[in-house]
Amino acid sequence: EKAGYKHFMQKEIHEQPRTVADTITGFSSSKDEKLFEMLKDTDRLYIIACGTSYHAALVGKFWIEKFAKIPVEVDYASEFRYRDRIIDDKTAVLGISQSGETADTRFALLDAKEEGAKTIGLVNVVGSSLSREADYVLYTYCGPEIGVAATKTFTAQLVALLLLALETGIKKGTTTYTDYEKIHEELLHLPSKIEQLLQKDEEIKEIAYRYMNASDFLFLGRNINYPIALEGALKLKEISYIHAEGYPAGEMKHGPIALIDEKMPVVCVIPQDRNYEKMLSNLQEVKARKGKVISVATEGDRQIKELSDEVIYIPKTSDYLYPALTVVPLQMLSYHIATLLGKDVDQPRNLAKTVTVE
């Protein structure tokens, strides 16, 4: 059942070219026009989720605000439920959940529905509670995810959110056909680009070996790749038990920079997008304090080699699609660090795949 892989997590990381492709196809073949009609009229969208799904939500906010021009607020479901949010008949709430059974997300969505919000679920498990409770449902097409750490469902959530943003944008007239076509085209190349990344398994394992004994890690990113820094840190801490923090790179000088010394590995998510120069100066700040820099950078970026201790190159893509690529080496890095440390990556201590209690 692990199809020759040592762990479900590894198998699921390697399934991503297919699950991403299936989610693109699945989205197009099950478009619910009523959903886009509803979103056209929406004044405010809350996206609620927990854990990895919450990080997908944070990326989704960038796309929905960019392409569909709907103001988006992202909340942890457990926080959303107990605060005074503003809901009227032009408010929509999107709950993202792999399992569709997470109590925090379900109950928060049900509360919002009762207050009159339109509700949407983005789930992986067909027929799950959330998919039955929401007014509209979108799916990721990943098949069962068994490893406790979410991997393939995260990249599929990203794809579904991007398609949702683009489709709403087209219907609403806030996205041009040229942009729509361009991003669609890039999206179709995503599976083969992920495939190329998966071939770096040995290289990433060697990096893992060099840093596996660190007691803390920092992950930095900016803009649309900031949530990827959060996700990289979450993956590492939950399966390797190494303390890790994700930070928006620009925020580093406001505190966390005090932590940096020669023992601190800092993973910099630094693709060649419009935030590159800013990210580069943050990276230099880390180097100046003797931090060990592990960069996730775009193929062909030569200067990054001189400034980093390690570089993992990812294929070039459009600025908007980078998160779906930059996260993959971070999943692989955590996987290798955890397995080299002898941890049970499929069943980390204290964690359950589905959290059905608040």
Ligand code: F6R
């Ligand atoms: C992280 C992880 C958890 C889940 C979270 C939400 O790898 O697996 O943080 O992402 O418990 O679960 P779902 O998406 O099922 O609601």
